Amino acid sequence: MKGTNIGEFEELVLLTIASQIDQAYSVMICDEIERVTGRKVKLGVVHSVLNRLEEKDLINSRLGEATKARGGRRKRFFEVSKAGKAALIKAKEQRDQLWNTIPDVVFKEYFLQF
Amino acid sequence: MASNQDHNQPPKWANRLLEWYCREDLLEDLQGDLHEYYDRNLKKGRRIANLIFIIDVFKFFRSYTFRKLKNKYKMNSYMLFKNYFKTSVRSLARNKLFSFINIIGLAVAMSVGLLVITMIVESRGFDTFHEKGDHIYRVINTRTDARGDEFKMATTSYFLSQKLEDVAGYEYKTTLYGGFGGDADTGNKKLIITGLWASKDFFKVFSFPLIKGDPATALAEPNSLVITEDTSYKLFGAEDPMGKLITVGEREFLIRGVAQNPPKNSHFTFEALGSYVTKVNENQSDPDWSASTSMWITYIYMTIPHKEDVNQINHALRQICDTENEIIAPLHITSKLQPLDEIFNGAALGNQLGPTLPSSAALVFAILPFIILLTACFNYTNLSIARSLRRTTEVGVRKVIGASRWNIFAQFVIESIIIALLALLVSGIIYIPLREQFLILLDGDGLSLPITWSVIGSFVLFAIFAGILASIIPATTLSKFQAVAVLRGVSNVKLFAGLTLRKILLITQFSISTILILGTLILNKQYIHATSYDLGFSTDQILNIELQGNNHNLMRDAFATVPDVKSISRSEHILHSSMTHLKDGKYKDPLDSAQVHINFIDEFYLSNHQFSLIAGENFRYRPDSAEEQHVIVNEKLLERFDIDPLNALGEKIELEDKKLAILGVVKDFNHSTLDAPIEPFAFRYDPTKYRYLNLAINADDYIATIDRLEAVWRNFDELHPFSATFYDDEIDRAYMMFSMLIKVVGFLAILAISIAAMGLLGMSVYAVETRIKEISIRKVMGASVIKLVYLLSKGYIWLLVVATIISAPLTYFIINEMIISEFAYLAPMTVGDVLSGLILVFMIGLVMIGFQTYRAAQTNPAETLRNE
Numbered sequence: 015m016k017g018t019n020i021g022e023f024e025e026l027v028l029l030t031i032a033s034q035i036d037q038a039y040s041v042m043i044c045d046e047i048e049r050v051t052g053r054k055v056k057l058g059v060v061h062s063v064l065n066r067l068e069e070k071d072l073i074n075s076r077l078g079e080a081t082k083a084r085g086g087r088r089k090r091f092f093e094v095s096k097a098g099k100a101a102l103i104k105a106k107e108q109r110d111q112l113w114n115t116i117p118d119v120v121f122k123e124y125f126l127q128f
Numbered sequence: 129m130a131s132n133q134d135h136n137q138p139p140k141w142a143n144r145l146l147e148w149y150c151r152e153d154l155l156e157d158l159q160g161d162l163h164e165y166y167d168r169n170l171k172k173g174r175r176i177a178n179l180i181f182i183i184d185v186f187k188f189f190r191s192y193t194f195r196k197l198k199n200k201y202k203m204n205s206y207m208l209f210k211n212y213f214k215t216s217v218r219s220l221a222r223n224k225l226f227s228f229i230n231i232i233g234l235a236v237a238m239s240v241g242l243l244v245i246t247m248i249v250e251s252r253g254f255d256t257f258h259e260k261g262d263h264i265y266r267v268i269n270t271r272t273d274a275r276g277d278e279f280k281m282a283t284t285s286y287f288l289s290q291k292l293e294d295v296a297g298y299e300y301k302t303t304l305y306g307g308f309g310g311d312a313d314t315g316n317k318k319l320i321i322t323g324l325w326a327s328k329d330f331f332k333v334f335s336f337p338l339i340k341g342d343p344a345t346a347l348a349e350p351n352s353l354v355i356t357e358d359t360s361y362k363l364f365g366a367e368d369p370m371g372k373l374i375t376v377g378e379r380e381f382l383i384r385g386v387a388q389n390p391p392k393n394s395h396f397t398f399e400a401l402g403s404y405v406t407k408v409n410e411n412q413s414d415p416d417w418s419a420s421t422s423m424w425i426t427y428i429y430m431t432i433p434h435k436e437d438v439n440q441i442n443h444a445l446r447q448i449c450d451t452e453n454e455i456i457a458p459l460h461i462t463s464k465l466q467p468l469d470e471i472f473n474g475a476a477l478g479n480q481l482g483p484t485l486p487s488s489a490a491l492v493f494a495i496l497p498f499i500i501l502l503t504a505c506f507n508y509t510n511l512s513i514a515r516s517l518r519r520t521t522e523v524g525v526r527k528v529i530g531a532s533r534w535n536i537f538a539q540f541v542i543e544s545i546i547i548a549l550l551a552l553l554v555s556g557i558i559y560i561p562l563r564e565q566f567l568i569l570l571d572g573d574g575l576s577l578p579i580t581w582s583v584i585g586s587f588v589l590f591a592i593f594a595g596i597l598a599s600i601i602p603a604t605t606l607s608k609f610q611a612v613a614v615l616r617g618v619s620n621v622k623l624f625a626g627l628t629l630r631k632i633l634l635i636t637q638f639s640i641s642t643i644l645i646l647g648t649l650i651l652n653k654q655y656i657h658a659t660s661y662d663l664g665f666s667t668d669q670i671l672n673i674e675l676q677g678n679n680h681n682l683m684r685d686a687f688a689t690v691p692d693v694k695s696i697s698r699s700e701h702i703l704h705s706s707m708t709h710l711k712d713g714k715y716k717d718p719l720d721s722a723q724v725h726i727n728f729i730d731e732f733y734l735s736n737h738q739f740s741l742i743a744g745e746n747f748r749y750r751p752d753s754a755e756e757q758h759v760i761v762n763e764k765l766l767e768r769f770d771i772d773p774l775n776a777l778g779e780k781i782e783l784e785d786k787k788l789a790i791l792g793v794v795k796d797f798n799h800s801t802l803d804a805p806i807e808p809f810a811f812r813y814d815p816t817k818y819r820y821l822n823l824a825i826n827a828d829d830y831i832a833t834i835d836r837l838e839a840v841w842r843n844f845d846e847l848h849p850f851s852a853t854f855y856d857d858e859i860d861r862a863y864m865m866f867s868m869l870i871k872v873v874g875f876l877a878i879l880a881i882s883i884a885a886m887g888l889l890g891m892s893v894y895a896v897e898t899r900i901k902e903i904s905i906r907k908v909m910g911a912s913v914i915k916l917v918y919l920l921s922k923g924y925i926w927l928l929v930v931a932t933i934i935s936a937p938l939t940y941f942i943i944n945e946m947i948i949s950e951f952a953y954l955a956p957m958t959v960g961d962v963l964s965g966l967i968l969v970f971m972i973g974l975v976m977i978g979f980q981t982y983r984a985a986q987t988n989p990a991e992t993l994r995n996e
Contacts, residue, residue, distance in 0.1 A: 084160035
């Protein structure tokens with residue numbers, strides 16, 4: 015039911031976490047998404063998405079070591095859970111399937127421009 | 129170092145807010161994130177970083193970050209409350225008419241309560257600004273005369289002030305003497321000022337801060353004056369008044385201090401203070417001044433730091449009085465201390481320094497609105513119980529699910545509190561104009577009824593109180609239902625539980641309304657009687673003009689030139705409206721003295737006011753300088769001294785050490801308001817005492833005439849405002865308290881009857897609703913509309929009759945006790961008065977019931993029976 019399909023932004027966040035093995039935490043996820051997509055990402059949005067993903071068991075989290083930065087507060091690191099990986103693969107497969115069904119003609123003009 | 133680190137920290141309060149609301153498992157990480165951003169933003173400036181941090185803290189206030197209530201019980205009661213609130217609002221919305229009656233009824237009753245609360249809150253704040261407030265005491269006195277009449281007063285004597293010099297136990301003492309003031313003249317500017325004579329330690333006892341001058345010495349020397357900021361500004365503008373000479377009345381003063389304007393919440397205020405020692409020096413040789421019986425204008429205040437010493441000083445006062453009482457017998461004076469906080473709200477005393485709100489008056493003001501509030505609560509009780517049947521199932525289901533009796537009770541109390549709070553909003557709308565009206569009624573007498581936060585807080589508490597009061601009975605009844613009995617079928621519940629109670633409440637409501645209405649009618653009759661009473665002399669078309677220190681001869685001659693002025697007389701007092709002087713009078717027996725009312729008049733006074741001279745003759749013109757020889761008395765005086773009326777002329781009466789021969793005798797007349805009996809009275813002739821001109825006027829256009837008179841006045845006196853009042857208005861004013869009482873009681877009566885009428889309306893709507901099928905069937909069977917109306921309303925008519933039987937004798941009793949004992953000359957209360965009041969109440973009741981029942985009887989039976 016709900017939870018097997020993930021939204022576009024959720025997917026972005028999941029992918030980012032997956033790409034930053036063991037190093038993904040909220041602020042850096044924000045920065046990374048901003049860097050790749052070029053769009054402004056609010057911490058609040060990322061935070062609530064992280065919270066939702068965790069509730070859906072798509073990601074796991076653990077607290078890191080205390081450092082002097084961040085006013086002495088620990089970071090919460092995220093990793094993609096088994097279910098999360100399955101969801102990502104499912105999303106990718108669905109897309110690939112769709113890509114594969116598109117006849118070459120459709121993108122012919124687009125490619126020619128380059 | 130620490131401060132440097134502090135500089136790079138986000139605002140603490142925002143951090144704490146985050147810690148407060150955020151779930152623990154999310155907190156650390158989120159806080160860290162925000163800190164990281166904060167550090168980044170510091171590049172843009174600390175202020176912007178702070179701002180972003182604060183905004184973020186607020187933005188993270190979301191459902192998932194919010195801390196769930198830890199305690200299971202807490203959560204439960206929170207949910208329950210939410211549920212109560214919801215059901216209450218729904219039930220309110222469902223029964224619009226009943227909610228309306230309840231809310232409006234409560235609102236009307238509460239608006240008066242709010243007024244009382246404002247008044248009480250304000251009066252509690254009186255005299256609280258004195259630093260030594262807890263230690264300030266005033267000497268108060270009870271004077272008992274030979275007849276045993278007691279007069280309690282706030283004033284005492286110079287004599288006692290002197291005696292207290294030798295008594296130990298107090299820290300500072302100040303003696304005040306009333307009536308300071310008059311025309312202040314700086315040479316450039318004139319102003320009328322009022323104030324007090326005050327002795328040197330005035331500023332040590334009271335906290336009236338001085339802006340300029342030394343509080344220790346400002347009033348120490350004779351002819352010293354302290355003025356307030358306002359007075360200083362009016363007299364000198366921006367100039368420094370210190371050390372300036374100024375004339376007040378006939379005396380010269382040196383200004384030695386400027387005081388802050390006295391605050392409004394003080395039991396006395398002043399525009400200027402003259403040094404008391406000035407007054408003492410002037411009167412040193414006058415034996416009257418230092419007599420212990422001259423106790424009408426002097427006040428003594430002192431600070432007593434230790435509570436133990438209060439008793440000691442009281443004891444000393446008793447001893448002083450005991451010794452003195454032997455000398456002044458049969459007069460008897462007792463003195464004691466009164467703490468400052470009991471002055472404004474304490475026992476009613478004569479000769480107060482300023483306006484006060486005696487506790488007895490405050491009590492009446494508080495009780496009447498409480499009664500009105502009760503009647504509104506009765507409405508709520510009645511309607512809730514009547515409608516309780518509708519909600520039995522709800523109660524039953526709740527109980528089955530596991531609600532305790534207490535839960536159900538709480539639910540209905542909360543529902544009632546919600547209604548009361550809604551009523552509070554509505555009553556606010558009524559309260560605002562009511563407050564304005566009340567202020568006009570009070571005529572700026574000390575109270576200004578400010579609306580402060582503490583007043584508003586008290587309002588809310590009051591509404592909650594009203595809510596609880598209204599709901600106690602219905603909540604008890606409803607929570608008593610047995611779940612099983614209720615759910616098995618409504619018929620198992622005692623249908624008319626509380627029916628007797630409802631009847632009693634309705635009867636009480638209508639009795640209260642009837643009493644108030646009858647009271648108003650009778651008071652009004654009394655007022656009309658008092659103001660149109662034949663006093664024994666004529667006040668018709670007489671205009672009294674206050675001389676205010678101007679020469680009476682000059683003024684009289686000036687006014688005499690104005691057309692429409694028929695004749696002019698002069699007098700010291702205006703009879704009936706103001707107090708006359710009371711002096712001890714003696715006849716032959718030097719030991720037998722009686723109090724005699726005195727008015728100084730001229731030779732035109734008696735004819736001008738159409739007094740009837742039954743023997744002897746009127747005064748004749750006498751130059752100002754000639755010796756006073758004659759007196760004109762009333763019959764009561766002859767009676768009192770056992771003088772034979774036939775041989776009274778020429779007999780000598782001793783007044784103020786003067787032997788005056790009786791020149792004439794006037795028929796008895798009412799010299800005071802009708803609450804006082806006619807007493808011995810003497811007219812004397814002394815041109816130095818005149819304070820009023822009495823102008824008999826015969827004009828078509830009074831306003832034009834008064835304008836002309838005022839123009840004449842302006843030629844003589846630019847300083848004092850022209851003060852002229854028609855004698856009849858003056859008399860009306862003497863009964864001001866009375867007309868105020870009528871307005872207040874009348875207003876409450878209107879409120880009570882409207883609330884009762886609304887309650888009756890609600891009850892009859894309910895009765896019709898529950899019996900609509902019965903009515904329809906009866907109608908089908910052939911009952912006439914009139915019969916149906918009679919059937920439906922007969923129960924209520926009985927209630928009205930019972931209420932009447934209870935209230936009419938009760939009113940008679942209360943009025944007799946309160947008014948008849950006060951008034952010496954009373955309008956008789958007739959059966960007609962009572963009947964008219966009763967008919968009014970009855971009519972209102974009948975209209976309320978009749979309207980509903982008639983409508984029900986008119987409905988088409990098919991409409992209601994079709995569904996069966």
